[in-house]
Structure formats: structure tokens, C-alpha cells
Amino acid sequence: MPRLVDVLLERRILVCVGSGGVGKTTTAAALALAAARRGKRTLVLTIDPARRLANSLGLASLGHQVQRVDPALVLRGAASDRGELWAMMLDQKQAFDEVVARHAKDPAAIQRILANPVYAQISGSLSGAQEYAAMAKLHDFDRTGEWDLIVVDTPPTSHALDFLDAPRKLSEAIDSPAIEWFRKLRGEGGSRWSLVGKTGAYVLKRLAKFVGSKFLDDLAVFFTEFNDILGGFHQRAEETFALLRQPRVGFVLVASPEPMAVREALAFHERLVTAAMPFVGFVVNKVHPSQPMAPPPTVRSIEDALAAHPAVARLALSGTSRTMAAQALITAYTEIETLAAADRRAIADLKAAGGGHAALVEVPLLRDDVHDVDRLVALERYLLGPPPPAIASR
Numbered sequence: 001m002p003r004l005v006d007v008l009l010e011r012r013i014l015v016c017v018g019s020g021g022v023g024k025t026t027t028a029a030a031l032a033l034a035a036a037r038r039g040k041r042t043l044v045l046t047i048d049p050a051r052r053l054a055n056s057l058g059l060a061s062l063g064h065q066v067q068r069v070d071p072a073l074v075l076r077g078a079a080s081d082r083g084e085l086w087a088m089m090l091d092q093k094q095a096f097d098e099v100v101a102r103h104a105k106d107p108a109a110i111q112r113i114l115a116n117p118v119y120a121q122i123s124g125s126l127s128g129a130q131e132y133a134a135m136a137k138l139h140d141f142d143r144t145g146e147w148d149l150i151v152v153d154t155p156p157t158s159h160a161l162d163f164l165d166a167p168r169k170l171s172e173a174i175d176s177p178a179i180e181w182f183r184k185l186r187g188e189g190g191s192r193w194s195l196v197g198k199t200g201a202y203v204l205k206r207l208a209k210f211v212g213s214k215f216l217d218d219l220a221v222f223f224t225e226f227n228d229i230l231g232g233f234h235q236r237a238e239e240t241f242a243l244l245r246q247p248r249v250g251f252v253l254v255a256s257p258e259p260m261a262v263r264e265a266l267a268f269h270e271r272l273v274t275a276a277m278p279f280v281g282f283v284v285n286k287v288h289p290s291q292p293m294a295p296p297p298t299v300r301s302i303e304d305a306l307a308a309h310p311a312v313a314r315l316a317l318s319g320t321s322r323t324m325a326a327q328a329l330i331t332a333y334t335e336i337e338t339l340a341a342a343d344r345r346a347i348a349d350l351k352a353a354g355g356g357h358a359a360l361v362e363v364p365l366l367r368d369d370v371h372d373v374d375r376l377v378a379l380e381r382y383l384l385g386p387p388p389p390a391i392a393s394r
Contacts, residue, residue: 018254023285039080040148064091079388095133103232250280257343281359290340302326
């Protein structure tokens with residue numbers, strides 16, 4: 001079975017995929033930090049609007065501009081002093097504006113589209129727009145050649161692989177028969193209503209009473225202008241898919257052992273395999289560790305252990321109190337072992353799906369939240385194993 005540390009050192013792009021609440025953003029940050037501490041110039045790109053990533057990296061905030069994480073935090077106790085860690089949170093609207101600006105036919109067309117009120121309303125909510133913009137931004141960063149490793153934290157939703165369908169959804173939303181009908185409003189000369197026939201004119205006049213003729217004009221202008229750049233969108237989608245299928249890319253599925261999270265992870269895995277994406281491994285967070293005791297504890301053995309413990313003895317508990325405490329401890333221990341057994345079965349299902357050709361890393365359920373660089377460094381031991389020795393001096 002391959003090791004995740006080898007994947008980290010060999011690949012140029014890692015895409016962390018998973019449903020919400022499984023620790024995906026934290027995992028992406030820990031992997032990016034580990035790469036930087038091994039000497040790589042690393043970028044972590046998140047689409048999660050929460051402040052977790054910024055806080056854990058010691059940044060006041062994250063925005064659409066790339067920011068460098070304090071080298072003193074990144075390189076403290078690291079094996080290399082040459083690494084860099086940069087971070088960015090994708091602004092969906094701004095990223096989509098950049099895609100439009102790249103493919104529009106001229107500066108005037110860019111301004112017309114960006115200033116169009118219909119575009120302003122739908123560019124942030126159009127089906128597939130966020131995912132398309134994220135993958136387009138990844139493509140841009142990769143083309144610069146400035147990064148040894150790019151780690152992508154995909155959208156924190158139950159539809160974490162929507163970016164696989166984003167170009168198709170976007171094209172269907174824009175390039176459809178209904179939209180073509182609206183484009184006819186901008187015919188060359190004559191009445192704009194006459195071009196769609198009597199029935200169409202009647203429908204449009206009725207619509208105008210509710211939304212206003214100005215809105216319909218804006219709608220027609222938008223779809224006409226946007227149609228001119230669809231070819232560029234299709235081309236970028238093809239280039240991005242070609243990039244994501246390259247062997248220098250790796251998809252890491254992040255899950256927890258909860259039944260729903262495992263089902264979603266298995267479904268994500270199937271989709272990745274079907275789409276011929278290079279899947280490299282699972283990271284399973286929040287695992288309950290099993291701590292079997294031999295012989296199995298009994299109420300009497302726990303009572304005796306409590307009575308012999310100096311700190312407990314100083315409490316001068318009655319025999320009844322010690323018995324109640326022992327019973328509570330036995331109950332808690334049994335519940336933890338039951339959860340651990342359920343986690344082992346869930347992890348076995350993921351391991352079977354990987355088929356021995358993918359890494360599988362378990363991260364135990366941690367007592368404290370991971371919210372700073374030191375805790376991200378500590379998390380590295382679970383993800384990648386013991387870190388390399390720190391350099392002697394900085």
C-alpha cells in the first residue's frame with residue numbers, strides 16, 4: 001500500500017475531496033504545511049468561506065489574493081529552511097469575472113458583460129459556476145509553474161465532486177433552446193418582438209408586465225454576449241480535465257468513519273474512478289482508537305484500582321461511591337470499544353474500495369480542535385508518519 005508522504009513529495013497537485021464536517025479543510029492545510037516544511041513552495045487554495053483555514057495558519061483573514069504564511073511559523077523545527085507556504089480563499093464572483101475577461105472578444109465586451117445586471121445576479125449562483133471557477137483558477141496557477149505543490153480544498157458540500165459536471169451544467173444552462181429563444185430578441189434591425197413570432201411576442205409582452213421590458217432586454221443582451229465566449233469556456237474545461245487526469249495530480253478522499261460519511265466517500269471514489277481521475281488515497285479523521293484490556297475489566301477490578309490510587313484514596317470515598325464510579329467507567333469503556341469496532345468495519349470498507357493500490361491514513365478523534373500551526377504540525381504525524389529531523393540552526 002502506498003504511503004501518503006510519498007504522494008505528497010511526488011505529486012504537483014493534490015485535490016482534497018469530501019463532504020462537509022469531516023475535517024477536509026484541516027487536512028488540506030496540514031498537507032500543504034507539511035510540504036512547505038519539507039522545502040516545497042506550496043499553495044493551499046480553499047473554497048470554504050469559513051475562517052478555519054485562515055485562523056489555523058495564523059492569518060487575520062483570507063481573500064482572493066495569494067498571501068504568504070509567516071515563515072517563522074511555517075519553518076520552526078522544520079527539516080528545510082527553503083519551503084514557503086501561501087494561501088488563498090477563492091472569491092467565486094471574482095474568479096468567474098476573470099474567466100469572462102479571459103474569453104471575451106474585446107475589452108468593451110468584458111465591460112458590457114460585467115456591467116449587465118443579469119450577469120451580476122446569476123454569476124454567483126449559476127449551476128456549476130463556483131466549481132468551474134475553482135478549477136479554472138487551479139489551471140491558471142498550474143500554468144505559471146511557480147508552485148512545487150498546489151493543494152486544493154474543494155467546496156464543503158455533499159456534492160463535493162460537482163466540479164466534474166460543472167462545464168456540462170454551465171453549458172446546458174447557457175447554451176439551451178430556451179436561451180436561444182431569448183437571443184433572438186437582438187435581431188438585426190426591426191422590432192425585437194417580431195423576430196420571435198406572434199406567440200413569442202405575446203409571451204414576452206406578458207412577461208414584461210411582471211419583470212419589465214428593461215429586464216428582458218438585459219437578459220437578451222447577456223445571453224448574446226455570453227454565447228460569444230462559450231467556446232473559450234469549453235476549451236478551458238477540456239484543458240482543465242486533461243490537467244486533472246495527469247499522473248502528477250492526486251485526489252485525496254477525506255472522510256470520517258460515520259456511516260453517512262463513509263457512504264459518501266465510497267460514492268465519491270466510484271465517481272473518481274469512472275471519470276478516470278488519479279485517486280491516491282483516503283484520509284479517515286475522527287477515528288475512535290480501540291484499547292482492549294486483558295483480562296477484560298470488571299466492576300470489582302476497577303473498584304480495587306480506584307481504592308489503590310493515592311489521589312482517589314485522598315477523597316475518602318465510600319464503598320458505594322467507588323462502586324458507582326466503577327460502573328460508570330465500565331459503561332464508558334464499553335461504549336468507546338463499541339464505537340471503535342464500528343469504525344474498524346467502516347475503514348475496512350474503504351480499504352476494500354482502495355484495493356491495496358491507494359493510501360489509507362487514520363487520524364484519531366482528537367481532544368482539542370486544530371486551530372493553529374503547532375497543532376497542524378502535530379497532525380502531520382498521523383497523516384505522514386514521523387517528520388524528518390529538523391535542521392540544526394535557522
